[in-house]
Amino acid sequence: MEKMSSKKTKVDIMGNGVLPRRTLDLYAMNAGDGPRSYVQNSSYQRGAVDIAKPIIEEEIARKLDIKHRSSTSPNGFWVADFGCSTGHNSFPAMQIITRAIYRKHASSGLITSQIPEVFVLFNDVITNDFNTLFTSLPPRRRYTAIRLPGDFHSRLLPESSLHFAYSSWALQWLTQVPKEVAERDSPAWNNRAILYTRDRKEVCDAYLNQYAKDIEAFMEARAVEMVSGGLMAILVPAVPAFWNPETEYTIPSDLNLLGSCLVDMAKTGKFSEAKVDSFNLPFYFTTPEQLKAILERSHSFTLERLEILNNPGKYTLPSVNARAAFYRAVLEGLLTDHFGSDIIDELFTLYMEKLAALPVFLNPDKDKSTVILAVLKRRSE
Numbered sequence: 001m002e003k004m005s006s007k008k009t010k011v012d013i014m015g016n017g018v019l020p021r022r023t024l025d026l027y028a029m030n031a032g033d034g035p036r037s038y039v040q041n042s043s044y045q046r047g048a049v050d051i052a053k054p055i056i057e058e059e060i061a062r063k064l065d066i067k068h069r070s071s072t073s074p075n076g077f078w079v080a081d082f083g084c085s086t087g088h089n090s091f092p093a094m095q096i097i098t099r100a101i102y103r104k105h106a107s108s109g110l111i112t113s114q115i116p117e118v119f120v121l122f123n124d125v126i127t128n129d130f131n132t133l134f135t136s137l138p139p140r141r142r143y144t145a146i147r148l149p150g151d152f153h154s155r156l157l158p159e160s161s162l163h164f165a166y167s168s169w170a171l172q173w174l175t176q177v178p179k180e181v182a183e184r185d186s187p188a189w190n191n192r193a194i195l196y197t198r199d200r201k202e203v204c205d206a207y208l209n210q211y212a213k214d215i216e217a218f219m220e221a222r223a224v225e226m227v228s229g230g231l232m233a234i235l236v237p238a239v240p241a242f243w244n245p246e247t248e249y250t251i252p253s254d255l256n257l258l259g260s261c262l263v264d265m266a267k268t269g270k271f272s273e274a275k276v277d278s279f280n281l282p283f284y285f286t287t288p289e290q291l292k293a294i295l296e297r298s299h300s301f302t303l304e305r306l307e308i309l310n311n312p313g314k315y316t317l318p319s320v321n322a323r324a325a326f327y328r329a330v331l332e333g334l335l336t337d338h339f340g341s342d343i344i345d346e347l348f349t350l351y352m353e354k355l356a357a358l359p360v361f362l363n364p365d366k367d368k369s370t371v372i373l374a375v376l377k378r379r380s381e
């Protein structure tokens with residue numbers, strides 16, 4: 001039951017303001033399991049999920065506090081994946097998380113019949129393709145799966161009900177493009193670029209501020225929802241503080257290469273240059289230092305572990321076609337909404353041509369993007 005306010009801002013069931021419906025709608029990954037789908041084009045992300053699994057398993061064994069009961073079902077153990085998309089990268093993570101939870105209960109002396117039933121809540125935006133997720137659930141699983149649509153920056157669950165929160169490759173999505181970046185008379189106006197570039201400090205600062213606000217909103221919502229002693233594991237794409245743009249690249253620099261294709265298309269009259277000026281991506285790729293500072297400001301969680309993972313997934317995009325398909329599966333909704341669907345094929349063809357002419361982008365060893373795994377524990381009140 002959702003009401004629309006006069007400003008067309010959605011109000012959720014708990015009365016919290018959430019994102020305008022339009023913005024969130026565009027965030028869903030390409031649906032289904034066909035050649036353009038996120039399912040088929042997210043091995044890059046999967047690499048990081050796979051190397052994070054044993055670390056998460058170890059943290060659950062060492063630190064998860066299982067004595068606190070969920071307010072909603074005292075005999076249930078509740079896990080949620082925030083930003084799960086169509087699930088195929090989520091299922092392997094949920095498999096090890098639920099297995100580790102069972103082992104933790106068993107090692108505390110409980111016999112099988114005393115171990116609580118595990119419920120996994122799969123969260124994403126309402127336009128996410130939950131049908132693909134639910135039709136591909138692993139048949140052999142130790143949990144009951146539940147759909148949880150909505151904006152993860154606001155409250156989605158009852159107070160003190162959740163034991164384990166997980167999120168991978170989702171917290172780089174901002175609730176909005178920072179306003180000043182889109183304002184022509186602002187020093188942070190981002191002009192022709194579609195994402196911040198390191199030489200524009202005002203733009204970088206505007207993006208970082210928005211990112212910090214959004215991560216804090218996510219943490220505040222989870223702080224209310226989680227039981228004392230509950231654990232949270234987040235996998236967040238990142239960049240190092242220093243890397244050489246002449247000889248190396250990162251996801252943001254690659255996205256700016258895609259942006260340069262939009263500028264080229266505008267120059268040939270496909271659409272106006274103003275159309276490119278008014279398009280900015282709602283993403284921020286943090287450095288480890290920035291994320292650590294944000295997480296450590298929390299009064300509700302302690303930062304238990306922070307690992308910088310060198311993502312093996314970067315070796316899974318063997319060709320310009322694969323790299324273009326990877327970005328297309330993520331960005332098609334946003335691009336189509338702003339530029340129309342007619343330009344998408346041409347845009348990615350141009351992007352592939354540029355990639356082919358820039359060998360550095362085709363060398364995965366030069367991809368300096370990393371992924372941060374942060375494990376946090378809900379403080380006891």
Ligand SMILES: C[S@@+](CC[C@H](N)C(=O)[O-])C[C@H]1O[C@@H](n2cnc3c(N)ncnc32)[C@H](O)[C@@H]1O
Pocket residue numbers: 027028029042045046049082083084085086089090123124125128150151152153167168169170173330
């Ligand atoms: C790149 S996908 C990651 C999917 C999966 N977790 C993985 O590791 O492959 C990011 C997902 O986050 C979702 N997302 C972004 N912002 C969100 C928000 N505010 N609330 C809920 N989901 C969000 C997107 O819809 C998308 O499905």
